[in-house]
Amino acid sequence: MKIGVLVLEGPYQHQASDSAYHFVKAALAKGHEICGVFFYMDGVNVANQGINPPGERSLGEMWQEIAEQGVELVVCTAGARFRGLTQNIKADWIRMMGLGRLSEFIACADRFVTFGD
Amino acid sequence: MRSKRILVLFRKAPYGSSYTAEGFRSVLGLAAFQADVSLVLMEDGVFWALAGQDPSALNMSPLDQALASLQSDCELGKIYVDRMSLQERGLSLAELIGGLEPVNRENLASLFADFEIVLSF
Numbered sequence: 001m002k003i004g005v006l007v008l009e010g011p012y013q014h015q016a017s018d019s020a021y022h023f024v025k026a027a028l029a030k031g032h033e034i035c036g037v038f039f040y041m042d043g044v045n046v047a048n049q050g051i052n053p054p055g056e057r058s059l060g061e062m063w064q065e066i067a068e069q070g071v072e073l074v075v076c077t078a079g080a081r082f083r084g085l086t087q088n089i090k091a092d093w094i095r096m097m098g099l100g101r102l103s104e105f106i107a108c109a110d111r112f113v114t115f116g117d
Numbered sequence: 118m119r120s121k122r123i124l125v126l127f128r129k130a131p132y133g134s135s136y137t138a139e140g141f142r143s144v145l146g147l148a149a150f151q152a153d154v155s156l157v158l159m160e161d162g163v164f165w166a167l168a169g170q171d172p173s174a175l176n177m178s179p180l181d182q183a184l185a186s187l188q189s190d191c192e193l194g195k196i197y198v199d200r201m202s203l204q205e206r207g208l209s210l211a212e213l214i215g216g217l218e219p220v221n222r223e224n225l226a227s228l229f230a231d232f233e234i235v236l237s238f
Contacts, residue, residue: 006236008136041139078142099146106121106147106234114237117129117136 003027004035004109006102008116010042011059016115017046021062023113028069035108036072037063038101039094041116044079049091060091067093074101122153122194124232127162131180132172137165140238141183148191155194156187157220157228162238163202166213185214199225 005024009016024034039046051060067073073094075085080096090096106112125144131137148154158165170181187193201222203209210219220228229235 004234008139008238040143041135079139099143100150102143103147103150106123109234112234112236114235116237117134 002033002035002108002110004105004112005037006112006114006116007037007039007043007046008041008114010045011051012053012056013042014117016117017043017059017063018057020113020115021059021066023115024066024071028066028071034071036074036101036105037066038105039073039075040079040102041076042079042083044075044083044085047075047080047085047090047094047096049089064091064093074105076102120150120153121233122155122231123147123234123236124155124157124229126157126159126235126237127165128160128237130161130164131170132175132177136238137162137180138177138183140236141180141187143236143238144187144193145191148187148193153194154191155232156196157199157225158196158217159199159202159225161202161206163198163206163208163213166196166198166217167208168212168214181214185216188216197228 005020007017007020011017046059074097075094077096077098127140129136168181170179195218197220198217200219
């Protein structure tokens, strides 16, 4: 099955980014295709390359691991502007694109799953 | 690219978080790329449709007008509003902006099943 994912909450404040990571990892392990993961609203904060949690899991590294399996991860351009996430602090394993890319993930997907509050 | 029928749920009150405003932006964006986007307002999301909002003290824009603009400016499907959520909050359809489609709670599941894609804000 082809699955699209939308993440609306930021790392550490909320479980949504963790849950989405575990969902995507499990779906890949079952042989499903992930059309893409779109990070919107505070979800964009996971793209900050400076994430360095003392003594905790690193959501930056976790999502990088997903990207390295060939899944396209996209951070919303407008959401990034709202939060000062510029290209020079954005991690290189995630792309910055607009809602058009979200609509393409939707067009690709048999099922679409939102992780938010 | 084949366009899909998309249903976007709004479950939160309009100003306490960015969910309504960002959900609204996503509907604008998706409507530009996809043919058929409908909305469901449920739980505290029904407050979005309350007419005559004035959030000027918050330095924010009135989101009821944004919702009404979706009806006039986009080729939107329907905007459904959950009757039970209205009842639970002491709201009536007469207090909301016009053009909404009231739906009974027992019909929501079949409504969701009717759309290929459901997004939730």
